[in-house]
Each structure stands twice: as structure tokens, then as C-alpha cells.
Amino acid sequence: MDKKAxxxxxxxxxxxxxxxxFAALDGRQSSVATGDGVIVESLADADxxxxxxxxxxxxxxxxxxxxxxxxxPKQMKRLLLKIDLTIAPLLACVYFxxxxxxxxxxxxxxxxIRTDTHLARQDYSDLSMLFYIGFLAAEFPTxxxxxxxxxxxxxxxINIMLWGVVLACHAAxxxxxxLAVCRTLLGVFESCVAPILVLIIAMWYKKSEQGRRVSWxxxxxxxxxxxxxxxxxxxxFAHSRFASWRIFYVAIGAFTVVMGALVALLLPDxxxxxxxxxxxxxxxxxxxxxxxxxxxxxxxxxxIRLLESSQNALTLFSGTQNARLxxxxxxxxxxxxxxxxxxxxxxxxxxxxxGISNFSSILLTTFGYSSKEALIMSMPTGAxxxxxxxxxxxxxxKLRDRSVVMLVCVIPTILAAGLMIGLDPNGVPKNKAGLxxxxxxxxxxxxxxxxLLAWNASNxxxxxxxxxxxxxxxxxxxxxxxxxxxTFQDKQKPGYISGKISILATLAALCFVVVLLRLMNxxxxxxxxxxxxxMSEQEKEILKDKMTFADKTDRDNxxxxxxx
Numbered sequence: 001m002d003k004k005a006x007x008x009x010x011x012x013x014x015x016x017x018x019x020x021x022f023a024a025l026d027g028r029q030s031s032v033a034t035g036d037g038v039i040v041e042s043l044a045d046a047d048x049x050x051x052x053x054x055x056x057x058x059x060x061x062x063x064x065x066x067x068x069x070x071x072x073p074k075q076m077k078r079l080l081l082k083i084d085l086t087i088a089p090l091l092a093c094v095y096f097x098x099x100x101x102x103x104x105x106x107x108x109x110x111x112x113i114r115t116d117t118h119l120a121r122q123d124y125s126d127l128s129m130l131f132y133i134g135f136l137a138a139e140f141p142t143x144x145x146x147x148x149x150x151x152x153x154x155x156x157x158i159n160i161m162l163w164g165v166v167l168a169c170h171a172a173x174x175x176x177x178x179l180a181v182c183r184t185l186l187g188v189f190e191s192c193v194a195p196i197l198v199l200i201i202a203m204w205y206k207k208s209e210q211g212r213r214v215s216w217x218x219x220x221x222x223x224x225x226x227x228x229x230x231x232x233x234x235x236x237f238a239h240s241r242f243a244s245w246r247i248f249y250v251a252i253g254a255f256t257v258v259m260g261a262l263v264a265l266l267l268p269d270x271x272x273x274x275x276x277x278x279x280x281x282x283x284x285x286x287x288x289x290x291x292x293x294x295x296x297x298x299x300x301x302x303x304i305r306l307l308e309s310s311q312n313a314l315t316l317f318s319g320t321q322n323a324r325l326x327x328x329x330x331x332x333x334x335x336x337x338x339x340x341x342x343x344x345x346x347x348x349x350x351x352x353x354x355g356i357s358n359f360s361s362i363l364l365t366t367f368g369y370s371s372k373e374a375l376i377m378s379m380p381t382g383a384x385x386x387x388x389x390x391x392x393x394x395x396x397x398k399l400r401d402r403s404v405v406m407l408v409c410v411i412p413t414i415l416a417a418g419l420m421i422g423l424d425p426n427g428v429p430k431n432k433a434g435l436x437x438x439x440x441x442x443x444x445x446x447x448x449x450x451x452l453l454a455w456n457a458s459n460x461x462x463x464x465x466x467x468x469x470x471x472x473x474x475x476x477x478x479x480x481x482x483x484x485x486x487t488f489q490d491k492q493k494p495g496y497i498s499g500k501i502s503i504l505a506t507l508a509a510l511c512f513v514v515v516l517l518r519l520m521n522x523x524x525x526x527x528x529x530x531x532x533x534x535m536s537e538q539e540k541e542i543l544k545d546k547m548t549f550a551d552k553t554d555r556d557n558x559x560x561x562x563x564x
Contacts, residue, residue, distance in 0.1 A: 058279065066283030079284055083204055086276065088216055090267045091197055094160065096220035097256050098193045100228050101167050102131055102186060103357050104252060107232035108245035110361045110371035116174070116243055121490050123176050127183050128358040128485040134187025136478035142192040143471040150269065156196050157264025161257045163189035168253025171246035187478075194477070195470035198453055202466065203270050206289050207458045207563060208397055215393020218450035222389055222443060225382025233375040329464035329553055336555070338459070338524075339469045341517045342452060346476040348510040349448050352413065352503040354484020356442050359499065363420075366427060366494035367435040377436065385443035392447040393454075402451045402458075403518040403564050409447040410507050416441035417504035427494035445507060449477075458563045459521065462553030521562040531558040 069075040105113075105127060114124060146155050166185045173179045197217060201210050235248045268274035271285040333339055360381065364374035388409055396405040419438035423431045452473070460469050488499035535543070535558075543558075554560040 062279045062283050065278075065280030066287065069280060069284040070288060076284075076288070079281060079288075082277070082281070083285065084213075086266075086268065086274070087200065087204055088213065090263055091200065091217045092220050093259050094156070094193060094263060095197070095217045096224055096227075097160065097164075097259055098190050099221040100224035101163060101252060101256060102190060103224065103228065104167065104170070104249060105131075105183070106358050106361050107228055107375065108248060109358075110365060110374050111232060111236055111245040111248065112243055113245045116245070117179060118175060119179075125358075125485050125488055125490065127176070127179055128354070129482050130180050130183040131187040131190075132354070132478040132481040132485070134184035135191045136187075136475055136482070138188040138191040139195075139474045139478060140471045142188075143195050143467045146192060146196060146467075152196050152200065152269045153267035154264050154269075156192060156267070157260045157262075159189045159192050160260030160263055162260075164253045164256030164258075164260055166253075167256060168250050170253075171242075171249040191474065191478075194453065194474055195467070198470050199463075199466060201454075204285065204289070208400070210397075210454050210458055212393045212397045214450055214454045215389050215447075218393075218447070218453070219386050219389040221446055221450075222382045222385025225385065225443070226379045229375050229378040229382065233372060236372055236375065326462070326464040329462045330468050332462075332553055332555060333465045333468040333472070336465075336469075338517065338520055339472060341513060341520065342455060342469070343472050343476040345510055345513050345517065346449065346452055346473050347480040348506045348513065349410075349445065349452070350477045350480025351484040351487065351506045352417075352442075352445060353449070354481035355488050355499045355503065356484075357481075358485055359488050359496065360439065360442070363496065364436075364439060366496070367424065367429050367439070368432050369436075377439070380440050381443040383443075384440055385446050388444045389447045389450055392451060396451060396454065401564060402455050403514050406448045406451045406514055407511055409451070410445050410510055412441045413445035414504055414507045416444075417500050417507070420500045421497070421504070425495060425497060427496075442503075448510070455563070460554055461557060461560060465553045518564040521564045524562050528558050528560060 069079055105124075109124065113119070119127070142159075146152055149155055163186050166182055166189065170179065170182050173182060197214075201213055205213050231251075232248060235244045235251075237244075240247070268276070271277070271282050274282060274285070277285065360378055361371075361374045364377050365371060369377055392405045392409050395408075396402050399405065416438040419434060419441075423429065423434050423438070429435055460466050484499075484502070487502040488496045492498060554562070
């Protein structure tokens with residue numbers, strides 16, 4: 001058969017049937033591009049979005065209505081605003097509470113908890129570590145439970161309520177053993193947050209939107225330093241038969257339980273299951289992220305015409321949900337060197353975090369400030385963090401570059417660690433103002449971890465692969481924080497020289513690994529371009545439609561473009 005005949009046959013197969021307007025997206029259908037084979041065997045293997053689109057009783061009608069939304073800039077703007085108002089406030093609150101709740105120990109460390117519970121020697125560092133032990137133990141199981149249930153919002157909400165109860169229980173503790181149990185359980189229940197956030201971001205937003213949205217949520221980590229410091233400072237003046245740190249735990253714990261209930265009730269599990277969205281809005285929400293490649297090509301808005309051949313729909317959709325665990329995707333994750341490099345980056349950025357997040361208030365007291373002053377002085381660090389997180393999220397989307405912006409966030413904290421070592425090498429401050437300035441600069445590097453989350457959301461496809469990669473990243477996060485808490489040794493106080501040196505060394509190594517990861521992503525993009533160059537235009541058009549909701553990994557999709 002000559003090429004014209006092949007193209008003619010392919011065109012007939014690809015022609016849109018009005019009664020089945022989403023047929024071009026069905027990877028179960030054979031095509032010339034797939035060698036008369038199929039991309040997926042059944043709807044169980046495909047993304048849940050495909051089942052929704054294919055089985056809807058009003059498929060033709062919602063195709064027209066969804067297309068109308070996509071083609072109208074005003075309706076598209078309203079849809080994006082609706083997505084933001086539905087997703088962003090709840091996830092921002094979740095992130096705010098997660099970071100506040102796990103760092104409550106840092107505030108209470110200067111409010112009397114160490115004395116009242118008889119903590120001695122390395123007990124405080126061990127309590128800081130135990131949170132991440134629980135976090136580490138639960139990371140893989142909690143992600144696979146979330147995938148099997150396919151009810152992300154309910155699972156997340158229940159975990160939030162449970163950790164709120166555990167947080168309030170800290171107030172009843174009178175010794176190390178009680179606090180150890182509470183801190184470990186707190187880590188177990190908080191372990192699900194970051195990976196679920198990454199999955200939700202990938203479901204709802206285009207690649208060009210993800211960095212900024214992640215920054216909206218992650219900025220709450222810095223806001224907690226402002227709000228937490230202010231609340232702790234106010235509570236420290238309370239006079240009652242209950243210690244101020246106990247009141248602090250009960251108040252924050254109760255608020256967390258309420259927010260957990262709201263998340264379970266209001267946060268949608270996926271675009272398909274979003275109850276406050278019409279079916280047409282669900283179609284538009286699903287297919288708008290089908291166009292994630294457009295900004296890389298430098299094109300303007302690419303219209304996705306559901307009732308025509310999707311010639312301009314550049315398919316890089318990374319999927320919504322698939323409850324089936326795919327062993328091949330899990331194995332691919334462990335074989336993907338990039339995933340290990342992202343995990344290494346996470347480890348290197350988490351070691352400083354483990355030390356700074358738990359010892360920031362204590363360090364300020366070693367610089368010559370009182371306990372109450374230390375609570376207030378932690379607030380400017382949070383403000384600097386807010387600026388850097390929002391700026392880096394905007395800049396990374398503007399430049400379409402994660403790695404360079406990450407370096408911009410890390411370098412000031414390297415300088416801060418150098419100043420702490422030089423101005424206070426052995427617990428005798430040489431320049432109080434200079435050390436305070438160095439403490440403020442430590443608020444910049446937190447944005448680097450936020451960009452790592454955005455990198456994972458942008459550069460990994462296939463639901464099982466995303467779940468596994470997210471779990472690996474969070475395991476590295478836990479291990480890094482465990483190591484970080486132990487770099488601050490009680491025998492070295494008040495200088496804590498090893499803790500300060502570890503901050504400088506690990507962040508310097510992080511810069512090197514980030515550059516390597518960037519080069520690897522560029523190499524994979526070149527490989528995909530070569531694969532596409534070997535296909536005819538007809539083959540490419542057919543294949544990229546079928547890949548859309550097939551729940552295939554980034555390595556199986558030649559249209560996938562990795563961000564750097």
C-alpha cells in the first residue's frame with residue numbers, strides 16, 4: 001500500500017464521529033501510528049478521565065459545550081478562576097497547618113517545654129528527629145493507600161483531623177516518652193500532604209501554571225513563621241495554671257481538626273469528581289491541560305477542537321487518576337536516574353531544613369536575644385521566605401526554568417551559614433546585628449524545595465510513577481530532616497558549629513546536583529525530538545491524541561518535554 005493510501009486510511013480512522021467526539025483520545029483503538037496496536041488494553045489501564053469522556057451519556061453535547069469554553073477567552077478565564085478558588089485556599093491552609101504544626105516544637109522550646117518535661121542532653125534533637133521517623137515509615141504506605149482509595153480529599157482530610165488531635169495531645173505530656181509518641185504519630189499523619197498536593201497540581205494545571213500555584217501553597221510555610229511567632233509571643237504572656245506552651249498546643253490542634261473536616265468536605269478528588277463543576281467545565285478542565293506543551297513551542301493559545309481532528313493539540317497531559325497500581329511504572333521509576341537525582345536534591349535541601357526549622361529560635365537566643373525576643377525575631381525570616389517563594393514561583397514560570405531560580409534561592413542561605421560560622425564559631429557572638437541578618441537570610445532556601453515539587457509535577461507522567469516518585473522524594477525529605485536534627489549536638493551548644501557547617505556544605509552540593517539534573521533533562525528532550533523526526537505528520541497527530549489519557553509515563557511519551 002502506498003503512502004497516500006496509508007494516509008487516507010489513517011485519516012478515515014481519525015475522523016471524528018459526532019456520536020463519539022472523544023474517540024480520537026481512546027488509546028484502546030488501533031492506528032497506523034501505533035503499528036495497528038493499542039496504547040492501553042482497557043479503561044482500567046487508562047486514566048479515569050478517559051472513562052468519564054467515553055462513557056458519558058451526553059458526550060456529544062458536553063463536547064460542544066466544553067469546546068465553547070475553551071474557545072472563549074472570557075469563559076476560560078472564569079474557569080481558571082473557579083479552579084483557583086476551589087483548590088488554592090484549601091491547599092494553602094493545609095500547607096500552612098502542616099508546617100506550623102510540625103514546627104510548634106521550635107516555638108515551645110523557648111516557652112518552657114524543655115524544663116516542664118525534663119528534657120536533657122540530646123532529648124530535644126531526638127524529639128525533632130522522631131517526627132521524621134514517623135514521616136519516613138508512613139511515606140510509601142500512605143501514598144499507595146491514597147491511590148487505591150482514589151479519594152484524595154477524604155483521605156487527606158482524615159489525616160489532618162488525626163494529626164490535629166495528636167497535636168493537642170502534646171499539651172498532656174509531662175516527659176520525653178509522651179512527647180516521643182506524639183511527635184512520631186504527628187509525622188505519620190502529616191506524611192501524605194506534599195505528594196497529594198503534587199498529584200492535585202498535575203491534575204488541574206498546565207505546566208506553565210504549576211510553578212506559580214505551588215508557590216501559593218508553599219508560601220504558607222513562611223507565613224507560619226510570621227503567624228506562629230506572633231501567636232507564640234502572645235501566648236507567652238498568658239498567666240494561668242496551664243503553662244503557655246500547653247495552651248498553644250491545644251489552640252493550634254483544635255483549629256487543625258476544623259480545617260481537616262473542611263478539606264474532606266470541600267476539596268474535589270479530581271476534575272472528574274468535582275461536584276461544583278458542570279460536565280462541560282469538567283471537559284474543559286481536563287482538555288485544557290492537554291495543551292501543556294504549547295508554551296515550549298512558543299505558540300499562542302492553541303484551540304482544542306473536539307469536533308475536528310486535533311491537529312494543534314500537543315499532548316503532554318500527565319494524567320488525573322488511575323486506581324490501578326502498575327508494576328511496570330513502579331519499576332521504571334526506580335530505574336529513572338532523574339528521579340534519584342531529584343531525591344538527592346531533596347535530601348541535600350532537607351538537611352539544613354531539619355536543623356533550621358527546629359533550632360532557629362534556640363539559635364537566636366545563643367546570639368544574645370531573650371526567649372520572647374527570639375519569638376518575635378523569627379517573624380522577619382518568614383517575611384523574607386514569603387517574598388522569595390512568591391518571586392521564585394513567578395520567575396520560574398516566566399523564564400520556564402526551575403533550576404536557575406533554585407540556585408538564586410539557595411545562594412543567600414549559603415552566605416548566611418558562612419556568616420554564622422565566621423561571626424559565632426564557638427558560641428561567643430562577635431556581631432549581634434550581623435548574626436541577626438544571617439538568621440533572616442536563612443528564609444530564602446525554602447523556596448528551593450517548593451521548586452523541586454514543581455519539578456516533580458512538571459517532569460513525571462504516569463499515575464503510578466508519580467506516586468512512587470513522590471514517595472521517594474518525601475522519603476529523601478524525611479531522611480534529610482532526620483540527619484539535619486542530629487547535626488545540632490547538645491554537647492556543642494551554644495555554638496552548634498557542626499550544624500552550621502552542614503548547612504553550608506549540603507547547600508553547596510545541592511547547587512552542583514541541580515546543574516547535573518538540568519543537563520539530563522536537556523538530553524532527554526533532544527532524544528524525544530529525534531524520535532518525532534522519524535514519524536510522519538499523520539502518525540504524530542494520531543499518536544499524540546491517543547497518548548492523552550492513556551496513563552503512560554513520560555519516558556513512553558515522545559511528545560513529553562521536560563522542564564529545566
